[in-house]
Amino acid sequence: MLLEGKTVLVTGASAGIGRAVAIGCARHGANVALNFSRDVDGANAAVAEIEALGRKGIAVQGDVSDPATATAFIAKAVEALGRVDVFVNNAGICPFHAFLDMPVDTFERTMKVNLHGAYFMVQAAANQMVKQGDGGSIIAMSSISALVGGEYQTHYTPTKAGLHSLMQSVAIALGKHNIRCNSLFPGTILTDINKDDLADQAKRTYMEGRIPLGRLGQPEDLVGPTVFLASDLAQYVTGASLLVDGGAYVNLQ
Ligand SMILES: NC(=O)C1=CN([C@@H]2O[C@H](COP(=O)(O)OP(=O)(O)OC[C@H]3O[C@@H](n4cnc5c(N)ncnc54)[C@H](OP(=O)(O)O)[C@@H]3O)[C@@H](O)[C@H]2O)C=CC1
Numbered sequence: 001m002l003l004e005g006k007t008v009l010v011t012g013a014s015a016g017i018g019r020a021v022a023i024g025c026a027r028h029g030a031n032v033a034l035n036f037s038r039d040v041d042g043a044n045a046a047v048a049e050i051e052a053l054g055r056k057g058i059a060v061q062g063d064v065s066d067p068a069t070a071t072a073f074i075a076k077a078v079e080a081l082g083r084v085d086v087f088v089n090n091a092g093i094c095p096f097h098a099f100l101d102m103p104v105d106t107f108e109r110t111m112k113v114n115l116h117g118a119y120f121m122v123q124a125a126a127n128q129m130v131k132q133g134d135g136g137s138i139i140a141m142s143s144i145s146a147l148v149g150g151e152y153q154t155h156y157t158p159t160k161a162g163l164h165s166l167m168q169s170v171a172i173a174l175g176k177h178n179i180r181c182n183s184l185f186p187g188t189i190l191t192d193i194n195k196d197d198l199a200d201q202a203k204r205t206y207m208e209g210r211i212p213l214g215r216l217g218q219p220e221d222l223v224g225p226t227v228f229l230a231s232d233l234a235q236y237v238t239g240a241s242l243l244v245d246g247g248a249y250v251n252l253q
């Protein structure tokens with residue numbers, strides 16, 4: 001198993017991509033600590049699935065927009081599971097809204113959760129990995145939106161480009177510690193984050209039509225790419241990004 005004996009931490013893992021990735025890493029042999037902010041039932045259900053696979057799992061509640069959540073999450077994960085080998089920065093929000101009347105609160109909240117939260121989480125995880133002294137893997141759930149825009153995502157796409165940029169810079173800062181830092185760029189994956197947006201059947205049909213593989217993504221589609229970057233198979237991969245979008249990005253015509 002690719003992640004046998006490794007401890008994986010995932011933020012925003014009570015639902016959607018984070019939950020699938022947390023359970024998927026357990027299926028590949030890892031013990032898993034997950035962070036979430038509100039959905040206690042979802043987090044507990046994810047832990048139950050991890051334990052049913054014969055792995056250890058814990059859920060730690062905390063809003064990533066508060067920098068104190070980062071140090072608390074890492075400390076509790078180390079207390080329960082002993083160490084941090086892999087850190088997946090996944091928590092994120094995308095409250096769709098037009099540009100010209102974007103509420104200040106919506107802009108600031110999106111920045112704080114998606115980018116500021118990531119910065120402090122990645123910093124806390126990296127400090128623990130440096131202390132352990134034997135490397136690690138940090139993976140950011142960026143997006144195809146790091147590369148292309150969205151009319152109702154003017155506050156969101158800069159956070160995804162920022163996350164990718166953060167991974168590039170920390171790949172340099174942490175290379176000497178053998179800590180690899182990479183980004184995943186999911187396309188449109190069916191989760192709660194876009195349930196309302198894709199309830200518009202015309203938009204959904206348009207989005208599906210853009211995808212050469214012929215379907216929108218499922219959270220499980222992110223498991224394989226995450227496990228690869230987390231594993232020793234990717235031992236010489238750092239500062240990289242991987243589109244997981246069914247080919248949507250390259251489909252101009
Ligand atoms: N779905 C998609 O098409 C794409 C998603 N992404 C990115 O993937 C990541 C996961 O998205 P997805 O699974 O779709 O979204 P979901 O809304 O399904 O899940 C979001 C998860 O993040 C958690 N979360 C939200 N806010 C916070 C917070 N402040 N602190 C801690 N946890 C929080 C939620 O937990 P709780 O409810 O408990 O707060 C939930 O577990 C995001 O970063 C998103 O930008 C990237 C590209 C495409």
Ligand SMILES: C[C@H](O)[C@@H]1OC(=O)[C@H](O)[C@@H]1O
Nearest residue numbers: 094143145187188193194
């Ligand atoms: C939430 C959106 O459906 C989703 O988020 C992203 O990052 C993708 O670009 C999609 O727009």
